[in-house]
Amino acid sequence: xxxxxxxxxxxxxYEITYGDDFSVKSDCENHLVYEExxxxxVISDHDxxxxxxxxxxxxxxxxxxxxxxxxxxxxxxxxxxxxDTVYFDLKNSAGEIRNLYGQKIGIxxxxxxxxxxxxxxxxxxxxxxxxxxxxxLPSDTTGYNITSN
Numbered sequence: 001x002x003x004x005x006x007x008x009x010x011x012x013x014y015e016i017t018y019g020d021d022f023s024v025k026s027d028c029e030n031h032l033v034y035e036e037x038x039x040x041x042v043i044s045d046h047d048x049x050x051x052x053x054x055x056x057x058x059x060x061x062x063x064x065x066x067x068x069x070x071x072x073x074x075x076x077x078x079x080x081x082x083x084d085t086v087y088f089d090l091k092n093s094a095g096e097i098r099n100l101y102g103q104k105i106g107i108x109x110x111x112x113x114x115x116x117x118x119x120x121x122x123x124x125x126x127x128x129x130x131x132x133x134x135x136x137l138p139s140d141t142t143g144y145n146i147t148s149n
Contacts, residue, residue, distance in 0.1 A: 003065040004039040005058065005083075009074050011044070012052030016078040019057030026054040067102075071095075076114075090114060090131075109133045
């Protein structure tokens with residue numbers, strides 16, 4: 001049973017959305033897609049162009065323990081993501097993440113810009129290099145544990 005997702009993406013535009021099953025739809029990128037020990041992996045094989053459009057589908061009814069995305073030279077759109085632990089490591093990238101739910105959320109940004117609309121969290125760690133991270137947090141009367149570099 002899959003309860004973790006690990007994506008290693010490079011070049012192109014990627015959209016993460018919910019569907020009926022784990023799958024990748026793409027117009028020109030090649031992807032290595034496999035499952036091992038409860039982890040669903042997607043690794044893009046980038047050929048140097050930045051024209052690829054890929055949609056990554058995650059089942060709507062799945063309860064993910066962790067979601068990890070490593071992205072280099074990508075544009076990212078994600079409308080809804082739920083996992084206990086969520087981590088984005090982005091370099092030379094841009095994107096928008098809306099409706100993000102997680103207990104522990106980490107965002108590491110090199111050069112580029114990411115906008116994250118976080119709906120639920122317990123702890124947030126942001127490590128921003130030569131880029132911009134704009135995180136919108138829900139109001140909470142008890143406060144947050146936020147670390148930022």
